Amino acid sequence: MSLEKESEDPRLTAISACFTVHQDFPKKGVSFRNILPVLRDPKLFKLLNDVSVERIHAKFPGKIDLVAGLEARGFLFGPSLADRLGCGFVPIRKPGKLPGKLVSVDYEKEYGKDVLEVEEDAIKPGSRVLLVDDVLATGGSLAAAAELVRKCGGTLVGSFVVVEMAFLNGRKKAPDALEALFIYT
Ligand SMILES: O=P(O)(O)OC[C@H]1O[C@H](OP(=O)(O)OP(=O)(O)O)[C@H](O)[C@@H]1O
Numbered sequence: 156m157s158l159e160k161e162s163e164d165p166r167l168t169a170i171s172a173c174f175t176v177h178q179d180f181p182k183k184g185v186s187f188r189n190i191l192p193v194l195r196d197p198k199l200f201k202l203l204n205d206v207s208v209e210r211i212h213a214k215f216p217g218k219i220d221l222v223a224g225l226e227a228r229g230f231l232f233g234p235s236l237a238d239r240l241g242c243g244f245v246p247i248r249k250p251g252k253l254p255g256k257l258v259s260v261d262y263e264k265e266y267g268k269d270v271l272e273v274e275e276d277a278i279k280p281g282s283r284v285l286l287v288d289d290v291l292a293t294g295g296s297l298a299a300a301a302e303l304v305r306k307c308g309g310t311l312v313g314s315f316v317v318v319e320m321a322f323l324n325g326r327k328k329a330p331d332a333l334e335a336l337f338i339y340t
C-alpha cells in the first residue's frame with residue numbers, strides 16, 4: 156500500500172509519519188490504518204487542522220452550516236474543524252446512543268454491518284452539511300450518513316476524510332463530492 160503523490164506538502168509528510176498500519180485488524184484480511192497518533196502531538200494536530208481547513212475551503216467554497224461527524228473517529232476530527240469553519244457540529248451515532256426522535260439508516264462497512272442515527276431536529280431542512288470522518292474504506296459509512304442528511308431534508312455539501320483507502324473503491328459508494336488528505340493506493 157503506498158501513498159499517492161507522496162506528499163508535495165511537507166506538512167503532510169510530517170503528519171503521515173505518525174500513522175501506523177496493522178495487518179489483520181480487527182479482522183483477518185483487513186489492513187488497518189491507525190491515524191490517531193496525530194492527536195498525541197499538538198503541533199501535528201494543529202498542522203492537520205490547518206491543512207484540512209485549507210482543503211475544505213478550496214473544494215467546498217460555498218456556505219457550510221454544519222459539520223456532521225461519524226461515530227466514533229469522526230468525533231475526534233469534526234468538532235475542531237467545525238470550530239475553524241465557524242459552524243456547528245452534529246454527531247452521527249451508532250444505535251442506542253442518542254435520545255429522542257431519531258432518523259436511522261442501516262449500512263455495510265469494511266468489516267461488518269451497522270446502523271447510523273441522528274437526532275431528527277439536529278439537521279434542519281435546507282441546512283448545508285459537510286460530513287467528516289477519519290477514513291474512507293468501502294464507502295458504506297459515508298453513503299449511510301449522506302442518506303441521513305437527505306432524510307432530514309439537509310443539503311449535502313460534501314464529505315471530508317483524512318485518509319482514503321482508494322484500493323477499496325469507496326468513491327463508488329460514497330457521495331460524489333469528496334476530499335481526502337491522504338490517498339493510499
Ligand atoms: O468506508 P467504510 O467501509 O464504511 O469504513 C469507514 C468507517 O469505518 C470506521 O468506523 P467504524 O464503524 O469501524 O467505527 P469506529 O470509528 O467506532 O471505530 C471508520 O472510522 C469509518 O467511519
Ligand SMILES: Nc1ncnc2[nH]cnc12
Binds near residue numbers: 187
Ligand atoms: N482499513 C481501515 N483502517 C482504518 N480504519 C478503517 N475503517 C474502516 N476500514 C478501516
